[in-house]
Amino acid sequence: MFTFFGVACAADRQVSNRHAKGRTDECDGSSTGSPVRRQDRCAPLHCSAPCLSQIRASRWGLAVSGDHTMRRAMLLVGLIAALAIGSGGKASAQQQDIATLTRQIEQMVTEGRVTEALPIARRAIDLMERERGPNDLELANAMNALALLHMQLGQYADAEPLYKRALSIREKVLGNEHTAVGATLHSLAALYVYQGHYMDAEALYQRALGIKEKALGPDHSQVATTLHNLAVLLAMQGRYGEAEPIYMRALAIKEKTLGPEHTDVGSSLYAVAELYVRQGRFLEAEPLYKRTLAIKENALGLNHSEVGTTLYGLAALYVYLGRYEEAEPLYRRTLAIKETLLGPEHSEVGSTLHNLAVLLALQGRTSEAEQLYRRVIAIKENALSPDHTEVGSALYGLAELYGQQGRHAEAEPLYQRALAIKEKTLGPDHTEVGTTLFGLAALYAAQG
Template sequence: MAVAQTQIEEKTVTRRLDENSEILDDGGYAARHEFEGYEGGIIDIALVSEEFNAYLILVGPDGNKIAENDNNERNNVRLVVELPSNGKYEVVANTYSVNETGDYILSWQNSSVSELENYQRLADAANLNQQAIDLYQRGQYKEAILVAKRALAIREAALGANHPDIATSLNNLAWLYQDQGNYAEALPRYERALAIREAALGAEHPGVAASLNNLAVLYQDQGNYAEALPRYERALAIREATLGSDHPDIATSLNNLALLYQDQGNYAEALPRYERALAIYEATLGVDHPDIATSLHNLAALYQDQGNYAEALPRYERALAIREAALGPEHLDVAQSLNSLALLHQGQGNYAEALPRYERALAIREATLGADHPDIATSLNNLALLYHYQGNYAEALPRYERALAIREATLGPRHPNVAQSLHNLAALYQYQGKYAEALPRYERALAIREATLGPRHPNVATSLNSLAWLYQDQGNYAEALPRYERALAIREATLGPRHPNVAQSLNSLAVLYQDQGNYAEALPRYERALAISEAALGSDHPDVATSLNNLARLYQDQGNYTEALPRYERALAISEAALGPRHPNVATSLNNLAGLYQGQGNYTEALPRYERALAIREATLGPGHPDVATSLNNLAELYQDQGNYTEALPRYERALTIYEAALGSEHPSVAQSLNNLAGLYQDQGNYAEALPQYERALAIREAALGPEHPDVAQSLN
């Protein structure tokens, strides 16, 4: 009696996939290899390449696909299969991506039931990893972590604790923790993954570079740039040594390094790395690949940070066009591009262009991710910020609140993004004069940031700066000063003494000293802030205009109009050139110049500047914005100074109406308007009208600011 043959003929082949190979429907190159198989036989097939991401397919005697594996787009892939029938089988070795080429080694050998079971367990782990990714993309982070932990446990049982695939699972788990802001759980997993790869693969393996990169990103997220930089640099060195100078992974490393330098305000180091990364991607992937869009997006963001909107806009637009063409108009990366374009337009004061892009980005995210994903919160936050800038607080508030609710539900109550939402809500309440609502939100945001990011993170400095500003608004300089000083110390320590954020802290401190009449302390801080901004951002950046405006205001307060005037004029010129002639910042500069001329009694020069500032604000911000009320107040005061009460009165009245509608009837700005109206009536000898306005202004100030605030003293006087 004949015995059925269950052993196949084992074989190893070395071949190459390139332009001369078969091209599959998906565009990948392929080669077909055959073997004679037998029912019940267990075969172990391996495809390895150092040059392309491998994809392996097994086709049965009937021509149907039996199994396939791409091993998550890696350069080694394996199949262990129990053959269903006798006959000729076909192994298809192919590249995962279009245009990939290179040598490969393909082998098949007989295997065992135990190996098949082990392979199936590992396949289960791979499926669990994919489930974890799917859960993450749906915003179900806690569930994703539980599934990723199960995948790790299966792999450790099947492969042992030190197999390279264990490092992959550890990296995935660490990334999930990192995304939730849980850096304490992420760090040891990234470190263990790195140790495994160094031991198993050698210190110069590309997998080691990937681990170093992950660790560097974690440190960068924590604001620990000193730890991030050497890891990024070592990752780049490994990739250049093993992959050559023009591999796409080199571009990834360059992008990461550039982003680190950008975060530090070191734009001179960031720019050439972004440009080299883009050149590599274009040379290796073609000009319309999604990775090109990512590089363009990064370059655009750098130019935007530098205030170079003319260079940023076409890159953002090209990135969007590539993504729409390559990925489709409803892809999440398209939403990211729309969001960035909207932010650019918003920064230029072009709110009409920003709004529809924010709205389309939100619609894409809601359709793809559902209504409660953290990315929805990001879109809502951006929309709210736009409404906030427009003074439309009624539209901003519910979006800020919904963003906060989504983040608390999906990320937990102590995530850094929750702190961001609380911070934005607090700022909105502060603008409305609702200090009792603002303070606990600022304080909770600070507590979250200190707990999750550490006490010396730049975001902690942001919280401290905002808290100080709130206290300053309330005239509580004793509480404001130490917070401004701590924010400055953090920024100098983490970002370096010449970072633009250091200039911001110096400006804030100087304003505080100026408000206290301490000009000797204010001046050197304003001057240092200006020097930093010019050195870091260039002499024509909008932040330089801000510093010049501040310096000019200080000189004006001292009655030194000769020093103030050229600074105001230079600030105006910078704002017009960088932002366009109808930007709200231009209105601010015009307003400042007009105030200077008014202080000199030069009403002829003051009037047209006040009028142009008002026109810009009405056009860009809308007729009901608080800044429009400020312009009306200034114009009214000018007319009052000239004794033209007929022109002054309706402007004071309209300003009061705007403030009450936009900010509520108990806001300090309403008190200021009432005070102005009362002063007008007093100048006219109409004391019966003046007194109730003064009294109401005093009551508002005492309630909103406390009885010891300087504005209360002004009302009493």
């Protein structure tokens, strides 16, 4: 995990103190920094999320055109399905069925039964198609809304054909240059980013950008949204030089159209800060994180999840700069926000605790670090599984801590369990397996 890309899987991004002095490659976590002595090493800073592409995209603030919460997306499906009912005269049996399904969808969403509502929404859309025909714009809207919901649930294979069908209908009815076509291209591109299909995503973003610039003008806020996502995509591929001017153009448009204190401006500032960190431009990143934090706190409140994300990024930056006393209160505040919003046993709470444990270990506060590592292991085992890679990372961290204290007999089984987990989940040739083997070898060397 590269800490500045936030909540990432242990299998994807790992940064330890030995990496802090060098640059870390995005793909494999390898470092170009010099080797350091065992006592200078600490366990990796850590985070967690469902998949690498989604981690990177969400951390940068990838935006989906027409984004809604799951509840709003499902209500939108219901609303659009209801439009299939005729405005006058007696409704057909098919129209009545659609209305009944719509009410069921809305009720399930209200009760939080979103997954159960999905097949009913599918059925409503099928009835819509029979009632209105295969090239109806409202049908395209319903498909787009359902695709968005599948995407938010991580059901990418279900979302893709819906987006493609909605795109086909809109192109046929509205023409290839309509803004609704651009919006669908934008959403489908975001889906491809989450799936790791970067070349396909870039082509769609470029096409969406051309449509929006032509139809809305070069300084429209929707143009800025597509520019931002294109910059995210380039940055994720390590194309930082190409990404920066695009980020800056998006930021300038947002400041002009939305005002300098808008949350979207904060999101762009945060993304540029992340970009600078990737390039080792730490001192340039700090004021951007701070301005982001001020905007988010003012607009969203002190305990919003986006405030927690920004605090987390700034804390990690301070760890890299060796400013540990400044990092600790930020991690603790992040922890409090996550515990309040997610509960004390959530996996993301465990990830923040992991990074706090790393920080305490760096300061030589081994007793406090040990307690946190034990809590991290318990949370991750319960929230994920005993054989999850993130459990392996926490075990490795505690093993490193014990090794630094000379508690070799306690460290060895932790290294061995971490190694077994990493080999099973990541494969024998993964860099994290190599890191764990190195730690275990260093332990044996220290024992003579």
